[in-house]
Amino acid sequence: MPQPWSAPLAATPVHATVTVPGSKSITNRVLVLAALSGRASTVTGAVEGRDAELMVAALRALGVPVEADGSTVRVGAHDGFRGGGEIDCGLAGTVMRFVPPAAVLADGEVRFDGDPRARERPMGTILGALRALGADVAGDALPFTLAGTGALPGGVITIDASASSQFVSGLLLSGARYDKGLTLHHDGAPVPSMPHIDMTVELLRRAGVVVDDSEPNTWRVEPGPVGAVDWVVEPDLSNATPFLAAAAVTGGEVTVTGWPSATTQPGDAIRDILTRMGAEAVLADGALTVRGPGRLSGVDIDLRDVGELTPTVAALAALADSPSRLRGIAHLRGHETDRLAALVAEITGLGGDANETADGIEIRPAALRGGPWKAYADHRMATAGAIVGLVVDGVAVDDIATTAKTMPDFPGMWSRMLAGAEGN
Ligand SMILES: O=C(O)C1=C[C@@H](OP(=O)(O)O)[C@@H](O)[C@H](O)C1
Ligand SMILES: C=C(OP(=O)(O)O)C(=O)O
Secondary structure (H helix, E strand, O other): OOOOEEOOOOOOOOEEEEOOOEOHHHHHHHHHHHHHHOOOEEEEOOOOOHHHHHHHHHHHHOOOOEEEEOOEEEEOOOOOOOOOOEEEOOOOHHHHHHOHHHHOOOOOEEEEEOOOHHHHOOOHHHHHHHHHOOOEEEOOOOOEEEEOOOOOOOEEEEEOOOOOOHHHHHHHHHHOOOOOOEEEEEOOOOOOOHHHHHHHHHHHHHOOOOEEOOOOOEEEEOOOOOOOOOEEOOEOHHHHHHHHHHHHHHOOEEEEEOOOOOOOOHHHHHHHHHHHOOOEEEEEOOEEEEEOOOOOOOOEEEOHHHHHHHHHHHHHHHOOOOOEEEEOOHHHHHOOOOHHHHHHHHHHHOOOEEEEEOOEEEEEOOOOOOEEEOOOOOHHHHHHHHHHHOOOOOEEEOOHHHHHHOOOOHHHHHHHHHOOOOOO
């Protein structure tokens, strides 16, 4: 076990300009699309974190030539996915949900496994869907094996995607390559993280795939080729949120560069959330600047669409001077860890006042004291601990290295931010 990381206390309000690495969600989608095109393409601005490395390794295991040179990834031409490989999903939802729908097109068996916690993450829905579309799938969770024959009939299916939007995104990404394409209906409680599905649809269209999403809870992907595109990845706006939170909780000012004026990334919602909590957020000239008020107000908010932001919002709420209710996020129990239980445990462990509800968390103002903060192999739990540690002396995150899932060198970026560095 690594040494706990003493979260640095901000002696003065944080003032910095920060540049964050590329979006994990976009990187891993465009890598799959590039591989599905079968032609050569380049991805620039890719994130270099563990999830993207696992995706590159997965594509190589399917016989796709991939060369990674920092944030530039070259995906080479190939004439179909190869069977016989083994794919490590780590703890990456995007690998375990996006690669199997492509791997069913391989010309042989492909085996999948992942971290111990990955074996508990929901997979049955997407594996059942692949079976219904004509694939030979052994298993309902990691580890499992697909036996590809080089093609898949495809067609019409109904799934319950209330546990993860990634079931929908994963199937849509590969749907055009199925003989009959794909018509996917969702039937069940609302699908979480809808902006992530919009992201999938937008990227598919950029690759020339015809997608009809005009009817709620139904997506139709026409069969056809996936075009080769030279992709440019946006900065990861969800990973920008801990830095913006640093301005909010210390009464400082943080600017994140390269903020897109229009985006499907859920991280963009942080502008509204921070404003509701009393901070100022200004998007101008391609940069977002947040100014903190010193004291934050709590917030009563439905985070279903942007559940990924919950650990940051919970850290802010734990430092606010009025109660918060974070709702619509029951599905976070199936993320890297059970995030609802983990947040309540770590906040109350520091003397905070928080409890779980059926679909979220309630957090009330309380004086926090220093102490251990567990990351549970969850990058966003680790960064939430860093936010709290800015204003609570003596917070020690047990495994800060887990931030490398999507943000290599988070500790270095964090200290450069505290030093007021430009550009990071
Ligand atoms: O498609 C994606 O890139 C993601 C979708 C969301 O998953 P869920 O719908 O399972 O919450 C999100 O939380 C995750 O971080 C990334
Ligand atoms: C839920 C997350 O990741 P994953 O892609 O592994 O589901 C996340 O990054 O917050």
